[in-house]
Amino acid sequence: MQQQHQHTARRSALGAQRLLKKKVAIALAVTATAAVLASAPSASAWTGGSYGGHSYGGSVVTDVQTAARFDFAAGEIPENITANPDGSVTLSMLGSCAVCQRTHGPELMRVSASGERTVIATGQVGEAISGNARGSDGTVYYALWAPGNADRNGVYKLLGDGTPQRVAALPADSGPNGLAVDAAGRTLYIADSLKGIIWSVPVAGGSATPWLTDAALAPVPTEALPIGANGLRFHNGALWISNFNKGTLLRVPITPAGAPGPIRQVAGGLPNIDDLSFLTPFSDVVFAAQNGSSSDNGPDRVVVIYPNGTYKPVLTSADGLASPSATAVRGDRLYITDGGVPDPHDPKLQTARINFPALLAGATH
Numbered sequence: 485m486q487q488q489h490q491h492t493a494r495r496s497a498l499g500a501q502r503l504l505k506k507k508v509a510i511a512l513a514v515t516a517t518a519a520v521l522a523s524a525p526s527a528s529a530w531t532g533g534s535y536g537g538h539s540y541g542g543s544v545v546t547d548v549q550t551a552a553r554f555d556f557a558a559g560e561i562p563e564n565i566t567a568n569p570d571g572s573v574t575l576s577m578l579g580s581c582a583v584c585q586r587t588h589g590p591e592l593m594r595v596s597a598s599g600e601r602t603v604i605a606t607g608q609v610g611e612a613i614s615g616n617a618r619g620s621d622g623t624v625y626y627a628l629w630a631p632g633n634a635d636r637n638g639v640y641k642l643l644g645d646g647t648p649q650r651v652a653a654l655p656a657d658s659g660p661n662g663l664a665v666d667a668a669g670r671t672l673y674i675a676d677s678l679k680g681i682i683w684s685v686p687v688a689g690g691s692a693t694p695w696l697t698d699a700a701l702a703p704v705p706t707e708a709l710p711i712g713a714n715g716l717r718f719h720n721g722a723l724w725i726s727n728f729n730k731g732t733l734l735r736v737p738i739t740p741a742g743a744p745g746p747i748r749q750v751a752g753g754l755p756n757i758d759d760l761s762f763l764t765p766f767s768d769v770v771f772a773a774q775n776g777s778s779s780d781n782g783p784d785r786v787v788v789i790y791p792n793g794t795y796k797p798v799l800t801s802a803d804g805l806a807s808p809s810a811t812a813v814r815g816d817r818l819y820i821t822d823g824g825v826p827d828p829h830d831p832k833l834q835t836a837r838i839n840f841p842a843l844l845a846g847a848t849h
Contacts, residue, residue, distance in 0.1 A: 554577070578823070618665075619669050634654075638650050654676070662759060712729060724770070734749055735748045735750050805822060817838070
């Protein structure tokens with residue numbers, strides 16, 4: 485009996501040690517993450533090496549790999565991405581390019597964690613599927629850019645049986661691009677890249693109304709590719725918007741009444757900034773794609789943007805980027821879509837690993 489008590493005591497002690505180690509590990513992880521979630525030090529005050537008595541080094545993003553390659557000539561040109569809870573991703577394929585003479589319609593494709601590809605929606609030749617988003621209930625939404633065609637231009641959702649249904653009709657001269665769904669799952673927001681408008685519509689469908697119109701969202705008419713409001717994300721009670729031509733990242737709070745608050749520029753000087761994603765649902769640290777080679781106006785790179793507006797590149801063309809158009813984050817995994825616009829046309833889906841401690845190394849322009 486005494487031996488049994490001793491054995492039980494030893495087992496309890498070992499269990500307590502394991503629990504203590506687990507709690508310590510969690511505490512360290514929370515401490516490191518909290519430092520990232522708050523705000524990185526300003527570049528002028530601190531340029532890396534150590535912070536709070538601790539040293540952090542290495543690349544912010546590592547282990548870059550190509551997860552899937554696509555056929556540019558067949559119109560498989562990745563534009564947007566949503567990372568799904570089951571490990572799959574949903575990709576928008578533009579379906580039109582100079583090489584393929586606009587003979588291929590766009591596709592919405594799901595790529596499973598094992599690499600299996602399934603086309604879940606299509607468009608017609610001459611159209612493009614741009615943004616896509618996932619509602620909190622799992623509903624898939626996508627923007628169909630049908631130039632000059634008011635009967636098709638707008639935003640669609642997939643019904644339970646996979647049938648597409650248009651939930652928002654937009655004017656024929658609109659350019660629906662980035663999509664975002666609010667936290668309550670009631671309102672869908674649409675970035676109009678041509679008109680400089682953010683539209684809103686109930687997720688159940690109805691008339692789209694201009695939620696916000698502002699010069700900060702407008703394209704630059706003299707640019708070779710005049711695109712204004714592009715990427716769009718609902719995050720922590722606000723809409724975050726990238727302006728492709730103006731190279732800006734904007735934050736617009738949503739008031740309790742559902743109206744837009746004042747526009748704040750988070751960061752600037754990022755030509756051809758495309759779509760973006762956040763480190764976590766609670767973090768204002770952003771990973772944004774700069775799609776420079778799409779219009780020969782700036783570099784191809786992915787930048788991390790800190791809450792104080794400082795930023796630094798974490799991936800470049802040296803890492804295989806070729807017209808990067810969007811990012812997505814799941815855990816410590818970063819996903820990047822590459823349109824492959826420049827020769828030799830290498831459209832693909834890339835993945836990489838986020839080095840959380842290295843994020844504390846601050847930001848430099």
